[in-house]
Amino acid sequence: MREKRSPSQLETLWKEKDMASGEIVDAMVVIKRTNGCCWVKSGGCTMCGYREASLAKVTEEDLTKQLEQALSRYKGEPFVKIYTSGSFLDDNEVTPAVRDMYFDAFKDCKRILFESRPEFITEDAVASLPSNVTIALGLESSNPEVLRTSVHKGFTPEDIERAGTLVKDHGLGIRTYLLLKPPFMTESMAIADAVSSARFADPFSDEISINPLNVQRATYVERLWKRGEFRSPWIWSLIDVFRQLSGTVNSRLMSSPSGGGAMRGVHNCGDCDRKALDAIEKFSFTQDLSDLDVGCQCQDKWRAYMRSEDMLGSPADLERDFTNELVLRM
Numbered sequence: 250m251r252e253k254r255s256p257s258q259l260e261t262l263w264k265e266k267d268m269a270s271g272e273i274v275d276a277m278v279v280i281k282r283t284n285g286c287c288w289v290k291s292g293g294c295t296m297c298g299y300r301e302a303s304l305a306k307v308t309e310e311d312l313t314k315q316l317e318q319a320l321s322r323y324k325g326e327p328f329v330k331i332y333t334s335g336s337f338l339d340d341n342e343v344t345p346a347v348r349d350m351y352f353d354a355f356k357d358c359k360r361i362l363f364e365s366r367p368e369f370i371t372e373d374a375v376a377s378l379p380s381n382v383t384i385a386l387g388l389e390s391s392n393p394e395v396l397r398t399s400v401h402k403g404f405t406p407e408d409i410e411r412a413g414t415l416v417k418d419h420g421l422g423i424r425t426y427l428l429l430k431p432p433f434m435t436e437s438m439a440i441a442d443a444v445s446s447a448r449f450a451d452p453f454s455d456e457i458s459i460n461p462l463n464v465q466r467a468t469y470v471e472r473l474w475k476r477g478e479f480r481s482p483w484i485w486s487l488i489d490v491f492r493q494l495s496g497t498v499n500s501r502l503m504s505s506p507s508g509g510g511a512m513r514g515v516h517n518c519g520d521c522d523r524k525a526l527d528a529i530e531k532f533s534f535t536q537d538l539s540d541l542d543v544g545c546q547c548q549d550k551w552r553a554y555m556r557s558e559d560m561l562g563s564p565a566d567l568e569r570d571f572t573n574e575l576v577l578r579m
Contacts (some may be wrong), residue, residue, distance in 0.1 A: 316351060463508040
């Protein structure tokens with residue numbers, strides 16, 4: 250039986266490293282429980298399991314208590330990230346009064362980052378934000394058909410471009426999230442889509458975070474994955490995206506993969522996963538391509554995997570299918 254969760258408790262909180270004012274700094278990451286993403290009522294995104302952090306009827310008092318918990322663990326980190334299951338600028342998730350409390354509590358931080366869907370990024374909303382704000386935009390792909398059918402995002406690339414440009418015009422920061430390997434894409438298609446999407450996002454972004462798809466529970470993608478119709482991307486694909494983009498965009502390129510090295514997350518053969526993920530983390534800070542100079546025998550397998558996908562025209566998990574076929578023949 251699932252434990253009943255309190256609406257006045259944070260979902261989770263942790264500390265990590267990130268960049269602020271061109272330096273590597275400590276960051277506090279706060280995951281809030283809210284009433285949930287407005288887009289869930291229309292089905293939500295195919296890969297998003299963050300509705301698990303949503304509860305019904307979270308009150309302003311609950312949100313205030315969550316802030317108090319965050320402050321009890323705050324140790325002066327210069328970067329604070331505030332995540333909800335949807336949009337920090339959605340009044341249904343975070344009331345204006347609570348937003349102001351957060352901005353006041355962390356007014357001395359170098360950076361405050363939060364996410365928002367583009368429909369909540371208006372002239373009035375942006376004009377009221379403090380100067381240390383960075384808004385994270387989940388573009389995922391610049392291909393409108395990918396957004397509509399693979400991700401079911403509920404907006405267009407032009408909606409994100411408008412929002413990002415507005416935020417930049419007000420002198421605030423923009424971090425754009427791109428999804429590496431939405432469902433129904435082969436590995437090579439996913440690489441090409443991430444590269445073209447990053448170049449689309451570059452003019453209105455300060456940072457571009459390439460997020461390899463992590464199979465979250467109770468999602469449409471999980472159903473595909475369980476049937477062997479989806480494989481999370483290879484780490485080599487993420488490295489290839491960075492190699493193609495490096496020197497061609499002005500934005501800082503970065504990735505902090507969720508579930509990296511696990512079957513549900515971005516992974517290689519298992520032997521080299523940690524080494525490759527460490528290289529990506531280092532590159533995210535330095536932007537030095539030499540930090541990505543890692544190798545493994547499974548790179549040949551990755552290349553063969555992509556050739557096989559292209560020949561078959563299928564995004565199914567060929568590695569799993571091949572292993573199952575061998576088992577059946579034994």
